[in-house]
Amino acid sequence: MVNPVLLIAVPLGLAFSIPLFGFISRRIEKYIPVAGMLFNLVLSIILVPKVLQSPIVISIGGFRPPFCINLVAGTVGVFLSVVIAAMGFLVSIYSLSYIKEGATEKYHMLFLLLLTGATGVVLTGDIFNLFVFYEILCISSYALVAYPGSREGIEAGVKYLIQGALGSSLVLIAIALIYGQFGTLNMADIARNISSIHSMNIFLPFVLLIGGLGIEAAIFPLNAWLPDAHSSAPSSISAILSGIAIKIGVYAIARMVFTVFGISDTFLFLVTLGLITLLVGELSAFKQQNIKRMLAYSSIGQIGLIVFALGIATPGGVAGGLFQILSHALSKGLLFLAVGYMIYRTGSMEISSLAGMGKRMPFTSLAFTVGAFSLVGLPPFIGFSSKFMVIKAAMAKGSAIFVVLAALVLFAAIIEGAYFFRVVQIIYFKKSDNALKREEAPPTAIIPIAILVTLIIVIGIYPNFLIGLLNSAGSEFLNRVQYIRGVLG
Amino acid sequence: MTFLVDHIYYIGCFGLILIGMYIILAKSNLIKVIIGLSILDTGVNLLLIAIGYINGGTAPIFSRPGIEANGMVDPVPQALVLTAIVIGVAVLALALSLAIRLYRHYGTLNLRKIKGQKW
Numbered sequence: 001m002v003n004p005v006l007l008i009a010v011p012l013g014l015a016f017s018i019p020l021f022g023f024i025s026r027r028i029e030k031y032i033p034v035a036g037m038l039f040n041l042v043l044s045i046i047l048v049p050k051v052l053q054s055p056i057v058i059s060i061g062g063f064r065p066p067f068c069i070n071l072v073a074g075t076v077g078v079f080l081s082v083v084i085a086a087m088g089f090l091v092s093i094y095s096l097s098y099i100k101e102g103a104t105e106k107y108h109m110l111f112l113l114l115l116t117g118a119t120g121v122v123l124t125g126d127i128f129n130l131f132v133f134y135e136i137l138c139i140s141s142y143a144l145v146a147y148p149g150s151r152e153g154i155e156a157g158v159k160y161l162i163q164g165a166l167g168s169s170l171v172l173i174a175i176a177l178i179y180g181q182f183g184t185l186n187m188a189d190i191a192r193n194i195s196s197i198h199s200m201n202i203f204l205p206f207v208l209l210i211g212g213l214g215i216e217a218a219i220f221p222l223n224a225w226l227p228d229a230h231s232s233a234p235s236s237i238s239a240i241l242s243g244i245a246i247k248i249g250v251y252a253i254a255r256m257v258f259t260v261f262g263i264s265d266t267f268l269f270l271v272t273l274g275l276i277t278l279l280v281g282e283l284s285a286f287k288q289q290n291i292k293r294m295l296a297y298s299s300i301g302q303i304g305l306i307v308f309a310l311g312i313a314t315p316g317g318v319a320g321g322l323f324q325i326l327s328h329a330l331s332k333g334l335l336f337l338a339v340g341y342m343i344y345r346t347g348s349m350e351i352s353s354l355a356g357m358g359k360r361m362p363f364t365s366l367a368f369t370v371g372a373f374s375l376v377g378l379p380p381f382i383g384f385s386s387k388f389m390v391i392k393a394a395m396a397k398g399s400a401i402f403v404v405l406a407a408l409v410l411f412a413a414i415i416e417g418a419y420f421f422r423v424v425q426i427i428y429f430k431k432s433d434n435a436l437k438r439e440e441a442p443p444t445a446i447i448p449i450a451i452l453v454t455l456i457i458v459i460g461i462y463p464n465f466l467i468g469l470l471n472s473a474g475s476e477f478l479n480r481v482q483y484i485r486g487v488l489g
Numbered sequence: 490m491t492f493l494v495d496h497i498y499y500i501g502c503f504g505l506i507l508i509g510m511y512i513i514l515a516k517s518n519l520i521k522v523i524i525g526l527s528i529l530d531t532g533v534n535l536l537l538i539a540i541g542y543i544n545g546g547t548a549p550i551f552s553r554p555g556i557e558a559n560g561m562v563d564p565v566p567q568a569l570v571l572t573a574i575v576i577g578v579a580v581l582a583l584a585l586s587l588a589i590r591l592y593r594h595y596g597t598l599n600l601r602k603i604k605g606q607k608w
Binding site: 128132135139142143146149151152154155157158161162165166168169172173175176179180183185 | 510
């Protein structure tokens with residue numbers, strides 16, 4: 001029997017052993033995140049067929065669920081842990097040669113801790129345990145944003161830290177209020193008893209939770225830190241922050257709204273919030289001159305789309321939202337990894353300096369184009385299938401308001417197309433003054449980029465093999481009675 | 490008056506939380522903002538303790554005869570606070586070390602003067 005605890009315990013143990021390995025040899029420390037994430041990837045994929053039958057509930061400490069800290073490896077949790085492990089594995093291969101300067105052992109340790117925290121959040125069934133893993137994720141990402149020690153990096157790190165720490169405090173206040181009313185921290189137990197409490201008494205903890213977790217998820221009024229943090233971090237970290245870290249905030253909000261509180265009145269609010277986030281993100285991305293800032297604002301837009309899809313709250317909508325999480329993680333990860341070496345070669349983050357890249361780094365430019373087209377939602381790529389699923393779910397809702405909202409989502413996709421096509425045009429068609437010598441990225445960057453391109457095209461052409469998993473995950477979110485019964489027996 | 494006596498812990502901790510939030514929002518010196526974060530953390534920890542406390546309660550250990558279970562405080566919030574304090578210390582240490590680096594780059598800790606990143 002494969003135990004989901006290992007998904008958290010093994011990377012956590014490896015992360016803290018990295019300085020020890022550093023004593024033995026400075027060479028091997030950078031291979032440890034690769035090993036840890038490969039282990040997680042294999043284990044999560046082995047778990048997928050098992051959790052499709054029934055969720056695995058692990059009690060720690062030998063007590064029965066309401067009295068212990070428990071892990072709930074449902075389909076949502078295992079699906080997201082596959083995404084986290086896959087992205088972590090590819091980015092850790094990329095980091096092998098990309099991260100050369102500074103305290104490299106600290107980078108690798110924090111990187112592994114970030115992914116451990118993310119895996120912990122998606123697997124836990126205990127609200128305070130969720131907070132602890134969320135803090136592991138946040139603290140390591142503050143440190144990683146500031147890791148290069150540059151002027152911009154430190155400033156972005158400070159901004160991120162102040163806003164993030166405020167958000168975590170709000171989450172902790174909400175947990176205190178919930179514990180005061182229910183006397184339990186188990187999410188299933190809270191969900192079972194939530195209808196016995198007057199709705200005014202759960203309003204304050206609910207708002208504090210959405211606000212606090214919304215800061216990490218970068219939902220519209222709370223997203224001021226994101227463009228700075230994602231554009232100043234090293235590109236490998238930007239890929240993880242955009243691909244994984246903000247999704248964890250969205251997952252936590254969805255878990256609270258769907259499973260713990262189960263308030264259906266908030267769905268329209270979530271849909272509106274998601275749509276505003278989408279439009280604000282895409283419009284801000286449109287006017288950026290800095291390529292990484294543009295990608296960061298585009299991440300805000302995509303988070304808006306995910307929140308929009310989850311807020312539709314039909315099986316198709318939630319499954320579409322989860323599919324969009326996968327599609328955005330792969331596409332944005334690919335874009336940041338490709339842009340990382342382009343910036344490294346040109347030494348500038350301005351979009352205009354990318355001119356002539358199509359001849360200088362042909363493969364990386366091609367990969368960038370695939371990622372950009374996938375994000376915009378062009379057919380053979382994964383972005384098309386996920387956006388199609390979201391729009392289909394919105395239209396199937398049937399009411400006139402959702403038709404208008406779906407039209408606005410498509411309008412945002414046009415803006416997205418406008419700025420991504422502009423970059424692609426500059427890469428391929430604009431004449432460059434520099435000498436056009438071919439200098440491709442090193443193999444450690446080419447391999448993860450090639451794997452991501454393959455995944456984007458393969459899943460884009462044949463999305464059906466994921467549909468069963470996504471539908472099962474969607475019903476886990478929507479069917480709270482089944483979740484409660486699965487955990488408490 | 491009895492309301493005040495009954496709820497003094499809650500008034501105190503929400504007071505600390507609001508003071509902390511005010512400092513974070515209104516002050517422009519980074520060190521003061523970090524102090525605000527620390528006050529906010531203390532308020533939250535106090536709230537957690539206050540939720541599990543009962544007047545005249547003892548530790549939940551049957552250390553001597555005559556102790557009854559309904560006179561014991563709830564031990565879970567205290568365990569939570571212990572974790573929350575450790576997390577708070579980590580955030581505070583990271584914030585202060587970033588403040589040192591920020592001062593080396595900009596020569597000031599006034600957040601209104603640090604505008605390297607365009608909004």
